Amino acid sequence: MDITHEVKSYDLTTDELRLMQMMKALGHPARMQIVRYLSENPQCITGDIVDVLPLAQATVSQHLKVLRDAGLVCGTIEGPATCYCLCEQTVAWFKQQVGDLF
Amino acid sequence: MDITHEVKSYDLTTDELRLMQMMKALGHPARMQIVRYLSENPQCITGDIVDVLPLAQATVSQHLKVLRDAGLVCGTIEGPATCYCLCEQTVAWFKQQVGDLF
DNA sequence: GCTTATGATCGTATTTTTACGATAAAGGAC
DNA sequence: GTCCTTTATCGTAAAAATACGATCATAAGC
Numbered sequence: 679m680d681i682t683h684e685v686k687s688y689d690l691t692t693d694e695l696r697l698m699q700m701m702k703a704l705g706h707p708a709r710m711q712i713v714r715y716l717s718e719n720p721q722c723i724t725g726d727i728v729d730v731l732p733l734a735q736a737t738v739s740q741h742l743k744v745l746r747d748a749g750l751v752c753g754t755i756e757g758p759a760t761c762y763c764l765c766e767q768t769v770a771w772f773k774q775q776v777g778d779l780f
Numbered sequence: 781m782d783i784t785h786e787v788k789s790y791d792l793t794t795d796e797l798r799l800m801q802m803m804k805a806l807g808h809p810a811r812m813q814i815v816r817y818l819s820e821n822p823q824c825i826t827g828d829i830v831d832v833l834p835l836a837q838a839t840v841s842q843h844l845k846v847l848r849d850a851g852l853v854c855g856t857i858e859g860p861a862t863c864y865c866l867c868e869q870t871v872a873w874f875k876q877q878v879g880d881l882f
Numbered sequence: 883g884c885t886t887a888t889g890a891t892c893g894t895a896t897t898t899t900t901a902c903g904a905t906a907a908a909g910g911a912c
Numbered sequence: 913g914t915c916c917t918t919t920a921t922c923g924t925a926a927a928a929a930t931a932c933g934a935t936c937a938t939a940a941g942c
Contacts, residue, residue, distance in 0.1 A: 688809040688833075690813060694812060698812050699807075701803045701804070701806040702803075702804070702807030702808070705801075705805075706899090707790040710796060710799075710800050711791065714796070717882040723918080724918075724920090732789050733901075733902090734901065734903080735918090735920095736901075737900070737901050740900080740901080742920095743920085753919095757909055757910065757917095758909045758917055759917085760920085773879055776875055777878075780815065780819040780866060780871055808930090810930095826888075826890090827887095835930095836931065837890095838889090838890085838892095838933075839931050842890090842891090842930080843930090844890095857889095859887095859938090859939060859940065861887085861889075862888080
């Protein structure tokens with residue numbers, strides 16, 4: 679009658695969690711398209727992205743936040759607008775992690 | 781007063797959509813752990829995976845389906861059990877796509 | 883045949899994500 | 913100062929994902 683209280687929990691490293699967050703961020707068509715657009719247009723403002731997506735401005739802004747939180751893009755305030763670009767450093771890290779994965 | 785009826789829609793290639801599906805599949809801690817476990821234990825049955833995750837059997841089975849649909853793992857029926865393993869081909873394709881991305 | 887073991891699927895409750903309009907904040911033109 | 917532009921955030925409705933118990937299906941052992 680010996681019950682072992684085995685506390686189960688996810689067992690992932692910090693790197694794996696960070697990688698997972700990026701995967702999740704890229705696992706949505708709008709965000710995938712945003713990132714691709716940014717790779718083709720290195721410097722652009724929110725409005726440019728809104729124009730190429732079938733979504734309202736508020737929704738795009740929300741998606742940009744997800745990408746920012748994942749570290750994949752960074753936005754710098756440029757007057758009244760915000761200039762977005764890919765975070766090359768994070769993208770490089772991401773690629774390397776995926777390459778080493780599995 | 782000329783209104784251009786511009787039908788907006790996501791503009792992603794088939795490859796990008798497939799890649800996105802894999803990203804989404806890997807964007808969950810349980811599934812990330814399953815894939816890592818499979819990479820360390822190339823041959824195992826569903827029960828083995830259930831044992832290392834803090835989830836019910838039904839939930840794990842559901843996660844395995846997501847990974848199967850994404851093509852990342854394949855399960856072959858082995859008697860009453862199902863033997864799972866990573867789909868090396870898909871993983872290779874995934875890595876290559878990520879490498880070329882952005 | 884009956885029983886046990888294994889795992890997929892069903893039905894459903896809960897949680898999270900997604901999407902939008904409305905509003906707020908901040909900078910430039912005047 | 914007043915507008916106008918730009919974009920983030922708020923509040924919320926709808927959709928999707930997650931998790932679980934219960935059930936079903938299949939195969940092996942007897």
